Amino acid sequence: MARFKGQAEYSVDAKGRTAIPAKMRSALSPDALGTFTLTKGFEQCIYVYPMDEWKIKEEEYGNLNTNNRDARHLVRMILMWAEEVSLDGQGRISLPKALSDYAGIGDKVLIIGAMDRIELWNPEHFATYLLEHTDDQETLAEKVMGS
Amino acid sequence: MARFKGQAEYSVDAKGRTAIPAKMRSALSPDALGTFTLTKGFEQCIYVYPMDEWKIKEEEYGNLNTNNRDARHLVRMILMWAEEVSLDGQGRISLPKALSDYAGIGDKVLIIGAMDRIELWNPEHFATYLLEHTDDQETLAEKVMGS
DNA sequence: GGAATTCTCCCCACTTTTCCCCACTTAGTC
């Protein structure tokens, strides 16, 4: 499993391309073949899954019971936004317009490593997000991992 | 498990590099391969985990369910600050800018051994921290380890 | 159906940063 971490603010050029940090590229499994699936993330960001990780997610969605209205809806919502992109010779990907609109990404993007995925944020949105979630780490850690 | 101890005030050069004290380097497990993961510590310092220790932490985060809002936030908060660095030929690491900004580290750094991790402090911040936490060791020991 | 436009992708070029290596200074040891 890929383990992404770290943060970086990169620019998005006029063609809608942005580089994936070298540190994260080197964390990629060779199975990913330089291909990612981008999709709508929670909290107005873009999730970037390496191909191999995405396969696992896809599997999970495939196993949901499609007779369940909520499951059906969830799968639609996730898949309709999913888009496959590949690294170019310079280690960049190009952001699909629908997704960068959703995330409000202009000419700057904040790239965050979050375990099995990379997240792309509008830097200002992220700052706001941080202000709205000020729970300190100790409390959170206790809530989530405690016991 | 590595057991770091001791303290030292070292300089940070113009390129943002700082040496890891030889005493601590020799306490490293060979499994760490001279690689560390730096991350945001409590009380405005930087935590430095040898790679082998970090792997254990990472494993825990990887098992969290990212469909849970709090878990998602926790993973972001921790991993976005995590950065992997390696010792150079002279036994130094280079401090990522985001972290040295957070810790307010300029051209001097206080290096403290703290069991399984090393901590990096702005020397003045640490002095202030000491003044603000004047409970004497006996009282503390009783509070924490008593009974 | 054909022409024009747009879009995508690949390649090249430039700038900045990072990393590796060499060298000097200081401290500690025999």
Place this chain on the structure above:
DNA sequence: GACTAAGTGGGGAAAAGTGGGGAGAATTCC
């Protein structure tokens, strides 16, 4: 007091990030 190891500083090659040109495919418009 010389030798060895530890800490500090800097030069230069290599890699990473950024921007843009141009060929070819796809789309649109007439």
